[in-house]
Amino acid sequence: MSIWHLASSIIMGAPKTDRFPNHLAMIFSVLLLFLRASAAAIASDTLNNGGNITDGETLVSAAGSFTLGFFSPTGVPAKRYLGIWFTASPDAVCWVANRDTPLSNNTSGVLVIASTGILRLLDGSGQTAWSSNTTRSAPAVAQLLDTGNLVVREQSSGGEVQWQSFDHPSNTLLAGMRLGMDPQTGAEWSLTSWRAPNDPTPGDCRRVMDTRGLPDCVSWQGNVKKYRTGPWNGLWFSGVPEMASYSELFSNQVVVRPDEIAYIFNATADAPFSRLVLNEVGTLLRLAWDPASRVWNTFAQAPRDVCDDYAMCGAFGLCNVNTASTLFCSCVMGFSPVNPSQWSMRESGGGCRRNVPLECGNGTTTDGFMVVRGVKLPDTDNTTVDMSATLDQCRARCFANCSCVAYAAADIRGGGAGSGCVMWTNYIVDVRYVDKGQDLYVRLAKSEFAKEKRMDAARIVLPVLASVLALTAACLYLVWICRLRGQRRNNNVQKKEILGDENLELPFVSFGDIVTATNNFSEANMLGQGGFGKVYKGMLDKNKEVAIKRLGQGSGQGVEEFRNEVVLIAKLQHRNLVRLLGCCIHGDEKLLIYEYLPNKSLDSFIFDAASKKVLDWPTRFQIIKGISRGLLYLHQDSRLTIIHRDLKPSNILLDADMSPKISDFGMARIFGGNQHEANTNRVVGTYGYMSPEYAMDGVFSVKSDTYSFGVILLEIISGLKISLTHITNFPNLLAYAWSLWKEGKAMNLVDSSLLGSCSPNEALRCIHIGLLCVQDNPNGRPLMSSVVFMLENETTALSIPKQPVYFSQRYSEAQEIRENTSSSMSNMDLTVLEGR
Template sequence: MAYLPVLIYLLLISFCKCDDQLTQVNRLISPSGKLVSKSGVFALGFFSPATSNQSLFLGIWYNNIPERTYVWVANRDNPITTPSSAMLAISNSSDLVLSDSKGRTVWTTMANVTGGDGAYAVLLDSGNLVLRLSNNATIWQSFDHPTDTILSNMKILLRYKEQVGMRLVAWKGLDDPTTGDFSCSGDPSSDLQVFVWHGTKPYYRSIVLDSVWVSGKAYGSSTSFMYQTYVNTQDEFYVIYTTSDGSPYMRIMLDYTGTFRLLSWNVNSSSWAIYSQRPAAIGDCDPYGSCGPFGYCDFTSVIPRCQCPDGFEPNGSNSSSGCRRKQQLRCGEGNHFMTMPGMKLPDKFFYVQDRSFEECAAECSRNCSCTAYAYTNLTITGSPGTTASQSRCLLWVGELVDMARNNLGDNLYLRLADSPGHKKSRYVVKVVVPIIACVLMLTCIYLVWKWISKGEKRNNENQNRAMLGNFRASHEVYEQNQEFPCINFEDVVTATNNFSDSNMLGEGGFGKVYKGKLGGGKEVAVKRLSTGSTQGLEHFTNEVVLIAKLQHKNLVRLLGCCIHGDDKLLIYEYLPNKSLDHFLFDPASKFILDWPTRFKIIKGVARGLLYLHQDSRLTIIHRDLKTSNILLDADMSPKISDFGMARIFGGNQQEANTNRVVGTYGYMSPEYAMDGVFSVKSDIYSFGVILLEIVSGLKISLPQLMDFPNLLAYAWRLWKDDKTMDLVDSSIAESCSKNEVLLCIHIGLLCVQDNPNSRPLMSSVVFMLENEQAALPAPIQPVYFAHRASETKQTGENTSSSNNNMSLTVLEGR
C-alpha cells in the first residue's frame, strides 16, 4: 500500500507527457496537457479565450513566439463548458475523440477505421495534426479541415469533381473562435475565381487565373517570400502555398472583419507584419460591387475611388449606384469595342473554350446581347507535374459588376454605340513641288499601263459576253434582253486583297470562298472555282443559270460573275454569320439558337424550298440541302446556298435519273442514294433530316448514341414510345413551345418516309407549320440504311459524295 501513491504519480506523468505524438495508451488531459511538434514550432493543447474562462477549446498555435497565435480549432462551435478535466484520446476505432469530464463526446475525427490497433496521432512542424495507422498510413489530418488559417504546404481544395471544395470560415470576433459571418471558397460555377462571402452574399472576389496568376505568384521580400501555385487536374482544383528556406513564420488568415491577410512574423518587433490584404482597406471601393453596374474601382489613383468607363456617366450622386450609358446600344446599329487595359475582369461571365482571339471577338460581335469580352492565354499546372496551355474566352451579357483597374490586370473589350453624326476627319494636304513631280510621274506610268491592259480587258469582256451568250442560247432561263452583271476581275482582286488567305471564309470541293469589299464599301463573298476543273465549270454554269434571276429572301443572292482566263468567279451577297451547323452543333454557340430563332429558321428554309419547287418559273431541285448549306444573316434569318448540284425540271417532269449521285450521305433520300432517282421529294427528305437536327441539336450520324444507327432511328423510337419530348435539345427544353416542337418532329418524320409518294409537298409543309391545329397523318417508320459510299448504287462511271460534316462548297460569313 505504501507504493500506491508512487504508482498513481507515475501514471499521471505518463498522461501529461509533453511529446509530439498521441497513442492509444496515453491521453491528452486539460489543462496542462499538450503536444509539441518535433522542432517546437507548433503546439496542440487546450485554451480558453481571453473573454471567457468558462469555455475550453482544443487548438493548435505557434509554440515559440511570445504572441499566442492560433491556427486551427477542433471544437470551435462546441466548446467544453466544464473545463476541469477535458481529455483527447484515440478510440478503438482509430478516431481522435475529445470528451468532457462527464465522458460526453464533444468532437471526433470520424475516421471509422476497423482493425486500427496501434493508431497514433502526430503533430508535425508544418502545423498539421496527422492521424495514422500502425503502418504509417494517414487516415485523417487537420490540413484537410482548416478553420480560418492557411499554412505553408497546406493543400487548399477549391473544387473536387463538380463540387465546391474546402471553405475557410473566420472567427466570430477577435477573441471568439466560434464560426463567424465571413467565409472563403471557390466559385461554385467556375474554376477561375475565389470569393469571400458575408453570409451568402459575395463580399470580395479574386480572379485566380489571370495573366499574372497563371502558374504562381510570390509575396514578400528578396530574402523571404511565400509562393502560391494553382493546380488543375481532372478531378481537383487546388492551391498550395510554399515558403522559401530561412523565411520567418508566414500565414494567411481570414479575420473576423472579412479581410484576407498575408502575415509574416517580425522578429525585431515581435509582432505579425502585414504583407498584403484584400480588400485593401475598410471603407474603400475594393469590396464586391462597391462601384455598382459598369463602375470600376480605380487603384491607379492615389486614393482608390469609383470611376465610369468612357461612354458612361454616373447614375446618381452615390457611387454604389454605378454608371449608365450615354448612348444606348441598339441591335443592328453601329457600335464598336473599346479596350480597357489592366482590368480586374467583371463577375458573371460565360467561359468559352478553344477559341482564338479573333473567334472570341467575333463570338461577341455577332451577339447583340454580348456587352463585353476578354481573352487570355493560360498555362496551368496539370497532373502529374506537367503544364498545359489553353485559351480563355470570356463573354459578358447584360451589366458588368465588380470591376477594378490596376497595372496587372487583363484587357477588357467593352461594347459602345457609335457617336451620332460621326464623320471621317478631313485633312488639308499641302502640295509641294517634289510631290507634284512624283504625282505626274506616277500618272504617266499609270496611263501607259492602262493603255497596255486595255486590250486585255477588252478580250476578257468579250470572253464574258461569249460565255454568257452561250448560257442564253442553251438555257431558257435567260431572256434575250437580260443583262447579268459581269464584274471586272481587277475589282475582285482589289476587293479580296489579291485573294489573301486572311480573307478566306471557307473551302469546298470546287474552290475557295473569300470575303471582299467592292467600291462603295459593299461587302461581298467571292467564290473562286478551281482552275481547270470540269466539275468546277459545271458548278459555275449551274450557279449562274439557276439563281441569277431567283429573288427570294430565303435564298442567297448572286450579285454577278467574272471570267478571266481560267479563273471563274461568282460574287454573292455577304452574310455576317456562319452556317447553321456552326451554331447548332457547337456546345458553346448553340445557346444563341433559342427556340423562336430555330422555329424561324425552319419556316424560312421551308419557304425557300417552296419557292424553288413551286413558286419560281421553273422547278429547281437543290440535291445537296444540309445544315452547312444554310447560311444565316445578321438577324439569324436563313438563306439556302450552294446550287452547284441543282437541276431544273421543265414542263410536267416529275423526276429524273442520274449517272452520277452527288450530295451528302445522311441527307440523301433512299431512292436517290441507292438508284440515282431524284425529284422534289428528294429535297423534302433532306428538309426532314434538317428539321430533326434543328429540334434535337444532334447530327444525323448520331455518334453519341451508339444504340441507334442514326438520328432517324432514334427519333422514331422516341415517337413510337411516346417520349417525343426527349428528342428536344437540352439547351431549349425548358423554354420551347411544346406544341411547336411536337409539330416540327411530326412533320420531320413525315418528310423522311421511305416512299417518296408518302412525303408531303413543300406547300403542305408550309401550311402545317403555319397552322398548328391542322390534322396531320401518322408517319410510317423510316428505312435506316448505312450511309457508306460502298453501298451506293452506281449507275454510271462516276459517283460523287461528301462526308456528313463537310460541305462541297462552303460559303459563310466570319
C-alpha cells in the first residue's frame, strides 16, 4: 500500500475521539496533500498505464529540458497540436504527433495510454486523431526523456521499449536520433519540412539517407533532388568537411549494420542544446541554443551556395564557388562542354563529354587516370563499393572494367591515400571543390596524357622561341607603342576606377564592335529610352541578338551605378534576373550588353489598352510569382544580400515565354551578413514605388523591395498605374485598392480584360498579399520568403492588413528621382485613407 493510501486510511478510519483529536486529523490531511503533490512532481515526466493528460497539462522531462503538451502555431490559434518542444524555447517545436489532423481550438484534446500500451490522441468527441499504432499489447507507461524522446515501454521496471518518437521524426533531428533506414524492414527515419513556418503539415521538402553505394544524406523537394552532402568517408560527409570544426561539441557517425544504415550525432557534456531543422524551403540548419541571449544561433546550413545545387555543372563538370569567373562550372581535364553556346550563356547543366573516346576493349586498354584533388565525391548511385580493398586494388579493378570512369578511396581514416574502394560506372555527377576535399581519379584516354607531355615540352621550347621573336618584334613594337600606350592607359585607368579589384571574367566588348552591331546606334535599332539612356538591339557573335544599354553622359548614372550594375549582375544567376553578357568602356561612353528579351518591359503590356489583353490571368499570375522568386533570390538565396531599390514595371522585362526578369541594378545595394537596414542621404528611385521610410528618412532594407513588389502586384492585377489620375476621390492606386478591400468589393479592382480567365480566389489572395506588402511599417510587411509561400500555397492563412499610409502625388505620373534635394519632399503629402 502506498504511503498516501495509508495516511488516508488512518484519517478516514480513525474516530474523532480524544485519542485522535481534530487537530491531528488536520495535520494528517496536510501531510496527505504534500505527499500527493510530491508524488505528482516526481512523476511529471511519466504517463502511467490508463492515465491521460488534457489540453493545458504537460509532461516535463526529469531535468526539465523538454516539454510535451498541446500548442498552437504562431498566428493560428484555431488549430491545436500535440508536440514536444524545448522548455527554454517553447517556439522550438521538435516533434508533432498529429501533423495532418490538428484539433480545433474549441475541442478539448486528451492524450491517453490504453491498457494495451497504445498512445491515442482523442478529440472532444472521442475520435482518434492520432495513435502510436504499436502491434504489441501489454500494460505500458509513456515517459518523456531528457533527450526529447517520448518512449512507450512495458510497465515493469526496465521494460522493453514498444514505441518511441525518435523513430518517427518530424522536421527536426535531435542528438541521438537516426537519419537513415532499416534495409531489412524498409523502415525509414527521415525529416519532412513543415508546409509553412506556422503550419506543421508535412511540406514538399524531405531529408533522407541514400543507401545506394556509400551512405549519403540527400535533400528532395517533391521528386527533385536538390542537394546531397557527399558520401560518408569515415570522418565526415565528403562535401561537408566543416563537420570536423565542431567535433568538440558534436560527434558524428554513420552506422552501417544489416538492420540499420543511419547518421547519428551526439552532443558532448559541455555542448549547448542543438538541433538540425529542415525548414520550409529545404534548407537544413544546425542550430545551437545560447542560454545567455536566449536565441538559437546558426552553426551551419546546407545548401550553402550555388555549387551545392545538385548537378549544377552536369556530368563530368566541376563547380568552384571561389573562382574569379562568373561561370562557376568547368569540365574535368579531357572533357569539353556538350553545348558550348549554353555554357557561354552560363547554362552549364548539360555537362561535359570526352574529347577522345576511351581505348578499352577485348580485355586490353591503354587508358590512364588523372587525379582531381580536393573535391566532394560524385553521386554514388552508379557505383560499386568494396570496403576491404586497397586503393591500388581499386585502381586495378577500375582499369580492368571498361565501364569504370572513376574511382576513389571510400574511407580516409588513418591518413595516407585512404582505404576501401568506390568505383563509378558510365558517368560522374555533382562534383565540387571543397576545403579538405578528397582525391578523385578520373579515367582518360592515353592520347590525353600525350597532350600533357607535349605541353610540358612546349613549356621548355616556347620561352626560347618567345625570346627570339621578342627581339625581332621589339623594333616594330617601338613604332606603334607610343600610340597605343596612351589609349591603353586611359582604358585601364577607367576600368580600374570602375571595377576596382573585382576580377570578373565578363567580356569587355570593343566600342567598334558595338557601333557595327547597332548600325551606328541607328534609330531603327532603338528599343526604348529611359532615365539613364537608350537601349538598342544589336547583333554580336554570329547573329546573336543582344540588347545594348548606352548610358547617356548627362543621365545621372555615374561610375558607382555603372560598377554596381556590372559587378552585381555578373555574380548573379537566376531565371528571373536579366543576364549581363558583357560591357564596354570607351572614353566617356559606358555600355552594358544584356540578353535580348523580345517582349520588352512589363509596363508596355499592363498599361496599354490593346497589349494588356495578351496577358491573361494565368500569365499575369506566373509573372507575379516569377518576380517574387527573383526578389527572394536577391534577398536570401544568392551569395549576397541585395536590395534593388528601384523596382517598377519598366524594370521588369519579359522574355519570349512571358517569363519576368528583373533588370536595372544601378541603384542596388549589398548588405553584410548581419546587416538588416541602412540609411542614405541620397534617395534614388521612383515615387509611388518607394516605401515611406525610404522616401522620407532614407532608410532602406529588404522590406523596401517588398513594398515596391506590393505596388507592382496591385498594378498587374488592376492594369492601373500607381498615380491613378483618372479615378476621382482617390490619390493613388493604394487608396483605391484599400477602399475596395475594406468594403468587400476587391474583385472590382481586377482588370476587366481578365474577367474571362481570372480565378477569383487567386486574384483576391493576390490583392490581400499586395496590401500586406504595402504596410507603412516595415515590420508589418512580410519577407519575400513568406510572400513566395503565400503565393504558392492557397491554404496558408493570411494576416489582416492594417490601414496603410501612402503618398498623394501632385504629379500626373510617378516621378523618377535620382538625387535627394532639400525640396524633394515638398511635393508629397502623407495621407491616411479612411475606408468608405
